[in-house]
Amino acid sequence: MEQAQESRPLLLLGAGGHAKVLLSLAQALGHEVAGICDPLLARQGAREWRGVRVLGGDEALAALDPASVGLVNGIGQMVGSCLRHRLFVSLVEKGFYFPVLVHPAAWVDATARLGVGVQVMAGAVIQADAVIGANSIINTRAAIDHDCRLGENVHVAPGATLCGNVVVGDQAFIAAGATVIQGISVGAGAVVGAGAVLVRDLGERQTIIGHPVRKRPGPAE
Numbered sequence: 726m727e728q729a730q731e732s733r734p735l736l737l738l739g740a741g742g743h744a745k746v747l748l749s750l751a752q753a754l755g756h757e758v759a760g761i762c763d764p765l766l767a768r769q770g771a772r773e774w775r776g777v778r779v780l781g782g783d784e785a786l787a788a789l790d791p792a793s794v795g796l797v798n799g800i801g802q803m804v805g806s807c808l809r810h811r812l813f814v815s816l817v818e819k820g821f822y823f824p825v826l827v828h829p830a831a832w833v834d835a836t837a838r839l840g841v842g843v844q845v846m847a848g849a850v851i852q853a854d855a856v857i858g859a860n861s862i863i864n865t866r867a868a869i870d871h872d873c874r875l876g877e878n879v880h881v882a883p884g885a886t887l888c889g890n891v892v893v894g895d896q897a898f899i900a901a902g903a904t905v906i907q908g909i910s911v912g913a914g915a916v917v918g919a920g921a922v923l924v925r926d927l928g929e930r931q932t933i934i935g936h937p938v939r940k941r942p943g944p945a946e
């Protein structure tokens with residue numbers, strides 16, 4: 726598992742709802758959040774955001790030694806958006822580092838492996854031998870059970886559940902409250918809609934919504 730580099734001050738990118746939650750997470754871990762970069766705040770001439778100094782837009786990073794700070798990707802990942810991913814890739818190429826952030830009220834098993842920049846929010850659970858790819862979000866109260874393998878830039882939204890041995894491709898989005906049963910594969914860029922229950926493999930870039938219940942004979946005695 727990548728370890729947060731506690732010694733470096735952190736800089737937050739973005740000032741929306743996701744950034745707000747991450748600021749709280751970083752502070753709960755005792756990190757120093759030394760500044761925020763956000764083009765809108767910069768244009769508004771804001772000097773401070775939630776007690777954190779506004780450094781400017783993303784261009785403010787150009788003046789910094791990449792080794793001197795850790796970056797926190799505060800850009801949320803909604804369905805169809807790729808800004809979070811693009812920003813991460815371009816800043817990693819410039820030599821910046823994104824520490825793993827795990828909320829103190831989350832549970833991550835010691836055998837789970839988290840890629841660089843993974844963010845695990847309060848109440849989330851990641852079980853034994855799960856693997857989470859770089860820049861992924863395991864959001865509030867989401868559950869990733871044993872042996873799941875998630876690609877990069879995946880968003881498991883609040884309250885979603887992946888049962889054991891689920892495989893999820895890069896950039897997939899498992900929306901709030903969705904459930905994916907054990908052993909299922911979700912293709913890259915696919916979307917499992919809010920509240921959906923996925924019981925069959927889902928192909929790349931496909932979207933499913935809804936979960937009508939059906940009566941069927943019970944299990945054999």
Ligand SMILES: CC(C)(COP(=O)(O)OP(=O)(O)OC[C@H]1O[C@@H](n2cnc3c(N)ncnc32)[C@H](O)[C@@H]1OP(=O)(O)O)[C@@H](O)C(=O)NCCC(=O)NCCS
Nearest residue numbers: 804864882883899900901916917918919920921933934935
């Ligand atoms: C899958 C999803 C993206 C579909 O959104 P959308 O394409 O904007 O869909 P629309 O709102 O245009 O709705 C289209 C139709 O599908 C239905 N629908 C949309 N999402 C649905 C869902 N999750 N379950 C059941 N029906 C749904 C709508 O009621 C609508 O039906 P209608 O045409 O009969 O009125 C959305 O449901 C979703 O899951 N968003 C992510 C939510 C989330 O996890 N947020 C957390 C952020 S941290």
